[in-house]
Amino acid sequence: MTFQGKPKFRHPSIPTNTLGFTRRDYEGSMSTLCAGCGHDSITAAIVHACFELALPPHRVAKLSGIGCSSKTPTYMLGQSHGFNSVHGRMPSVLTGAYLANRELAYLGVSGDGDTASIGLGQFCHVMRRGVRMVYIVENNGVYGLTKGQFSATADRGSKSKKGARAADEPIDLAALAIQLGATFVARSFSGDKGQLVPLLKAAFGHRGAAFIDVISPCVTFNNHEGSTKSYDYVREHNIAVSALDFITGREPIEIDYAEGAALAVTMHDGATIHLRKLDAEHDFSDRAAALTLLERCRETGEIPTGLLYLDDDVEELHDTLGTTARPLNALTEAELCPGAKALEAINRGLR
Amino acid sequence: MTFQGKPKFRHPSIPTNTLGFTRRDYEGSMSTLCAGCGHDSITAAIVHACFELALPPHRVAKLSGIGCSSKTPTYMLGQSHGFNSVHGRMPSVLTGAYLANRELAYLGVSGDGDTASIGLGQFCHVMRRGVRMVYIVENNGVYGLTKGQFSATADRGSKSKKGARAADEPIDLAALAIQLGATFVARSFSGDKGQLVPLLKAAFGHRGAAFIDVISPCVTFNNHEGSTKSYDYVREHNIAVSALDFITGREPIEIDYAEGAALAVTMHDGATIHLRKLDAEHDFSDRAAALTLLERCRETGEIPTGLLYLDDDVEELHDTLGTTARPLNALTEAELCPGAKALEAINRGLR
């Protein structure tokens, strides 16, 4: 088998990475998401990170559940195998794939509905199992693909702060991941390429379960009561009884702010979220400190971004299982089948 | 409907509660669990608490999943309706029951397999939804009913401490419950009636989601490597290829220790766990403090028992939903059916 890439002919001025691939080699087919959707920015960041890391595209496997976010693997890494599985169950499918071949890089892409609602159990268990992967949640607080119902994560776009629960207690996936044993846990914002790309690169380098919760505004569904400002116009003009059938393209939100700084980001619907970028002060090696930080920020309504927790001393799933170093899918009869003689001995023991 | 109990005739010297019921009126059919199983001690504590609270038995609904622990509702509260549902899904069944009739007291009984493995998603969501109930996990770290496989909770019986993961990161259900918005979270030990009964009574009085994680030793399955001491004898004597077929009755473990004190408890298999009873110092109204406490104890290998977290200012599910005060299952055509005239108006709107 040849693992070396074979880039097609291209203009010499296009930048290539150490493998000789261009950024285009890490792209996928055209996005069918709404114009301005945060998810597309994340796709771009992943493409960027993989290009810069010079990952051989065919050595990446990309897996997802169901949702707008879970569609994005089609839009990236066209030379990688992908698996758009079923809703909320990507973690188990990815785990199985990882069991079969420990040598590939695994990228799991999910949404907040996919992960925090239907998939919460599998999310928790894949974290505690220490599956080596990069698990990204493209977190918009709604179910995009089914047209805007609330999901179980924080109603980040909501203006209301203290005591403002979107009906039920929001789920903080980063805090859960830390508590459940993920060894690389970060949070970022879809439009913050400056922060997201390095985080992604670090996550791909991590030897265990890496989780990144990426806030990713849904430009189309903004169900936050009292924050319908920019959509009023369209809503009013709508004749259909049913939901929105008019969606205007928006510019994706892009931000750039310094470590340690706070930033208020206005979402497409006019709501504001408050981000705070972690700085060197934050001791990401202290699990309790990370949890406390998240808890305190929850109280103040700020969203900390950056690397929240890292444990480099990882025992990942294959370590725990004591699996052979070779990919299991490459083993043959010789290694796998004990043969007729052994069977005769087994027969003898059963008489 | 008569809600008043009608105790049968009994000897006047048997103590009765304010409703005139004896303790026996809160018992169920005979347990078929192993002699000495911690779950039976919890059953006794529940019977005790309900008796002392003078709950009208028929106004309690008891629900469970599947497992040895989930069988226990049969052994208590014989005059209450019970529902032994399916594995890991008690939370949703209980939620539905609660929606149908908000006036009853709901007792959910589950095991660590039932809750932390297959049921983890539903557990998390029932907590964040604020269902008014007492949710007890009878936590033995194993799957009793399927003969002793590890469950996803801490391998509490294990001697090993720091870094001692039973393959995967153990799940701390109390910490999760707090993080997910449960408003009453406690931990206890099956044999510590002195602590458990008051906690149960308080939980029944709580106006929201009350969770109690009760460590409950399984006398029969003790899979902890290196701690097979007391079972070696039996194992050695077993001819069957298959697992244990010889189980000796044991005395249930009973303990009694003071607030603030630490206690090392020897389990049936000879392993030791370290309990620490919370005292008045612990500020159970501080969520972050409770989480930090649990995290710190995790590091030292101690298990804090007592009321970990309490928030009395509860918005429970029916508050969120704005449901009418009457039980929904008692509404009739008069309240429910808009009638022919309204339908005619609806028809008009559709032309």
Added chain:
Amino acid sequence: MPIEATNDFVIRFANVNGSGSASANLLFAKAILRMGAPIAPRNIFPSNIQGLPTWYEVRVSERGFLGARGGGADMLVAMNAQTFAQDVAALSVGGYLFYDSTRPLPPTMTRGDIAVIGMPLTELCAARYSDPRQRQLYRNMAYVGALAALLDIEVGVLEELIAERFKGKDKLIEANARALRLGFDDAKTRFACPLGLRVRRSEAVGDRILVEGNYASALGALYGGATVCAWYPITPSTSVAESFERLAGRYRVDPATGGKNVAIVQAEDEIAAIGMVVGAGWNGARAFTATSGPGVSLMQEFFGLAYFAEVPVVVVDVQRGGPSTGMPTRTQQSDLILCAFASHGDTKHVLLIPDGPGEAFEFTAAAFDLAERLQTPVFVMLDLDIGMNSHLTEPFRWDDERLYDRGKVLSPRQLDEIVEFGRYKDVDGDGVPYRTLPGGHPTLGAYFTRGTSRDRYARYTEDPAPYVDNMERLALKFETARRLAPAPVLTSAGAPAPIGIVHFGSTAAAMDEALALLADAGLAADALRIRAFPLSPDIAGFVRAHERVFVVEQNRDAQMKTLMTSDLGLDPADLTSILHFGGSPITARFIADAVAARLKPAAAPPILEDVT
């Protein structure tokens, strides 16, 4: 020759989703309806949110044939450049192409055998509106105005509809009406109006209403007294729950206290949704969920529990294209077997199979009676075509005398009176036992519900005899269900006919027309519409009474035929399948052609009896 037709044509709108066209198109359809001409609008939409092709087809049929007609459209409103070529290619010979001529149409993009009508819509709107969103929205309104002129739709009717829609918002009424007029007037000046296709005032609609099946089903749940709804979003069932929520917000708020006489929970997934429904049903509330195939798959374990523990449950399954995620925005009738035999072990479930919104309303309301009467899950089998398209339907009716059948629930008083309560005793010989509700009698009637085997007194047992006794009672209960379920509906050819056609569900919309086509071809056929599982013995009678029986289904595997042979003992050799499973609604032409083809003596049936 351009097509000439009045009140009998198909117009197809090609749009991009998220462009606001849905509202404009609906306005167009409703105007025709208001003029009294029967219409059947259908949406073909992608499984994404914005930017992909979507089509809206309106069939106008004075004769009242409201199934999808099939074949090309008679007129195309081509508003999507992406699909322009394929849309034009699909137009009928003699058809009309209406397009935005702001940019000139390359000659290669059109055909010689159609009439081409170009209007510079974008240009017209650009001249009038500066805000790009206004431009797009009013462009839609403008083409509706133009169509009114071209098809002779009364512009006053359109204005009336706009006024109703924006009631109280006069500025919006005015703005929309202006855009409408813009298109109308421009068309009048630009083209010879009307075209060969025309709409004419008619009495054919009568008092019928235009409504989506999902809304009708939600309304049925409202009238049927549902108090608990637990659900998880999934296309195409989402609008059942969302409509129920909206209806409940209007009709279920206690005027005195403001409290809601309903509890609606968006669960974390389908397993939780059905679990809540089971819990609520056990506890005496009328509870339901709405879902689609993937949800039905996930709910299997709970269906088995509800069957065996005998808990009333109502499930609205809006079927979509399977298997797996399949074609979420396409229609199929392919969950029959999974629902009929849901869950492991020996289970059989009651299915109600409405033919459209009318029965969706009735059957959903009835499902609650049946579920409580039988203490078992009842499935209402909708499909995407019924559920998400608007159908012309008889107005909903409700008898105010009608009482809910809460089934065999023993009240505390009854418990005091009876000699003995056995939760699973067959007291009445119909296989349906009595139950009690938690919280009722202080000392009598409490029992333990479980999914494991138990005796007649709800006591756990592993003995074969009580297990078999219980399973036989459940089988007997299924026979009771057979008696209670809605009977099939016969459409007789009048004279004795050798051909019988069995069909069900949304196929009904095309069946009258198919029968007419067949009759025209000299093939008189009777049709029997199945409305429930367990199947009525009348179906066996119908099969025996016909020389040749066709079973028309919108799935690949002839699932209803399997149910017929399994449940009624019919010989599969006596049933010829006509299968349509491409995801678009079945058409009369398809049915008639398939029947005719199979009656030709030469035609050997292919192994796989389907056609695209």
Added chain:
Amino acid sequence: MPIEATNDFVIRFANVNGSGSASANLLFAKAILRMGAPIAPRNIFPSNIQGLPTWYEVRVSERGFLGARGGGADMLVAMNAQTFAQDVAALSVGGYLFYDSTRPLPPTMTRGDIAVIGMPLTELCAARYSDPRQRQLYRNMAYVGALAALLDIEVGVLEELIAERFKGKDKLIEANARALRLGFDDAKTRFACPLGLRVRRSEAVGDRILVEGNYASALGALYGGATVCAWYPITPSTSVAESFERLAGRYRVDPATGGKNVAIVQAEDEIAAIGMVVGAGWNGARAFTATSGPGVSLMQEFFGLAYFAEVPVVVVDVQRGGPSTGMPTRTQQSDLILCAFASHGDTKHVLLIPDGPGEAFEFTAAAFDLAERLQTPVFVMLDLDIGMNSHLTEPFRWDDERLYDRGKVLSPRQLDEIVEFGRYKDVDGDGVPYRTLPGGHPTLGAYFTRGTSRDRYARYTEDPAPYVDNMERLALKFETARRLAPAPVLTSAGAPAPIGIVHFGSTAAAMDEALALLADAGLAADALRIRAFPLSPDIAGFVRAHERVFVVEQNRDAQMKTLMTSDLGLDPADLTSILHFGGSPITARFIADAVAARLKPAAAPPILEDVT
């Protein structure tokens, strides 16, 4: 008259679970086996861990009839006071009651028509052992010794077995042998040994082995090259995964590195288990899970994905009593329909149906070949009787020349050579497309796997034509599966017989004897054993070739009959069901009686054709 029989009787042990009796009883059974007499031991155990009644039945049959015999036992070893009365009542007339006479037996507790053999076991052990656990364990060993004396079992054989079992632990060997002797000697002095029931050395066993089906299935997975096993504990399937784990610990450790050539994960539930299997199968590993009914219900959605996305998956379903939690420790064949049509939409799955441990081994190994060849889920349909009871079976065999059929996987080299790769193209006309594995070729062959509709090149599409094309290919693939699946096995009556009996799975154990009973009654019958779904056309031939055909099933709803009518187009009227579903294994007597009863002209069949 006490029964007289040699190598042809049934002995039943009544115990309390958790009392250590299982080991002792197995020792007893193995001793008879070592003497060369065929045995069929069966466990009847409760769904709890300790303290409830459990029975162990050993049938000794020189003729090799190894199904459950049915009727009363010939001898009862009554070690459970709780069930004493019912156990004694169930003893055959002329049978032997062996009991612990430490406490005297009240006269009401016995019967006049049996022989009563009391031995003060507790007293004997109390005198010798002070530790209560020792008392109990050695009491079990003592009754085995006593039985050896009573039934003429060679005590040397028992000693040999003990020595093998405790090899290397001489103290234990000695202690156990002593307890054995204690019972043996006491019986010799106390009773006239042997009784009318006797065991005699025989050659009838030959080289057959005694093994549980679950172990055999695990061994099949080992030999079949499974490298990933993801599972969740559930009775009665747990021992498949646990045996696999034990076997892998022995045979799958790389001698050089100590690394394991296998990955076994106890998942958090069945959905995760099957998800892992799907992920691993997609990524080129041979992966399987083992589960039972509730697990199959939970896995439905993933089965649909694997069917539609065409991922090889092996599922061992050890069927238990349904529906719902049902009777977890009882046997049934009641998951057929759920597995055959698993998941929503049009799906059909391959089932392999072994008759016992021999085929459990073969079919599990073959399932991996089939799953990879067909790129689809393959179910191995065991049941509790096969899986958790030990059966006398031909020794396992393996051909060292046998290579795994990895199916149509394109290597990077092949990708370089072929003109065009289309993941879902039917290149060979058998409906099975080619796939590639992640990580292989750097630039060719990557494709996107999904559960939604797509074209032949794995590109997402919502067009009807490619959807239908794909669904028809899947149907064609199912026809390929029909050719590849194991053919049915005929047991011919010799002479032409008007009666045909169709059966499958664990019913086989009783079938030879049933045929013999019927032949004795002058009713010669051929039997055909179905071994797979899709069904072989030979089955239709068999049905046509017989005047009267019976289908014997261990379920209530005649599930196989439904498959036969649906899959082969057979007329249900030509198939008479014989249904046994009480949870105990079907017996020859039951089958023979049921066939005979239905052949009596007068007997009108009851609506529900079952008997306890």
